[in-house]
Amino acid sequence: MTTLQNRPNTALLVIDVQNGVVEGAHQRDAVVANIGSIVEKARRARVPVVWVQHASEELVTGSDSWRIVPELSPGDAEPLIEKNYGDSFEDTTLEGVLAGLGVGRLIVVGAETDACVRSTLHGALTRGYDATLVSDAHTAQDKTDWGAPPPDQVIAHTNLYWTYQAAPGRTAGTVATGDVDFA
Numbered sequence: 001m002t003t004l005q006n007r008p009n010t011a012l013l014v015i016d017v018q019n020g021v022v023e024g025a026h027q028r029d030a031v032v033a034n035i036g037s038i039v040e041k042a043r044r045a046r047v048p049v050v051w052v053q054h055a056s057e058e059l060v061t062g063s064d065s066w067r068i069v070p071e072l073s074p075g076d077a078e079p080l081i082e083k084n085y086g087d088s089f090e091d092t093t094l095e096g097v098l099a100g101l102g103v104g105r106l107i108v109v110g111a112e113t114d115a116c117v118r119s120t121l122h123g124a125l126t127r128g129y130d131a132t133l134v135s136d137a138h139t140a141q142d143k144t145d146w147g148a149p150p151p152d153q154v155i156a157h158t159n160l161y162w163t164y165q166a167a168p169g170r171t172a173g174t175v176a177t178g179d180v181d182f183a
Contacts, residue, residue, distance in 0.1 A: 003169040011105075088123065114148065
């Protein structure tokens, strides 16, 4: 369905599952386990796994908080995209990597739901990709002190609206970990 020409392949996009990003996040261990399960399923299906890693003043490149969580490990041949903005496409090599892999459909997991995950989903859809969010494989920290809803509500709302998201010639939607299909 993607509007991108000659891009029939699917990739798993793992966004910012870094120590400093998911530390204290809602259902952190369950979400990381779900992401690990999906990564292994993608590898078995020979579907590209593309990792995204954020750097900022709080996530200094090379620091422990910047590192991907110890439960997950990018493979040597799996692309790792470094970013400085919420949208994983913005000022990165992601588009070139996906084009080189012939990818027009993304399965998206990671953190933070209400920031980088949401920005990347919208960025993918506006750039012509089909984008599916794995409903139980993304998380957020509690930002209620800044007026945000509790993280479980942020996650539920994101799942709700992404389930019904669409654009001409492109599809969106959500799927649970157990129902991820890379075909």
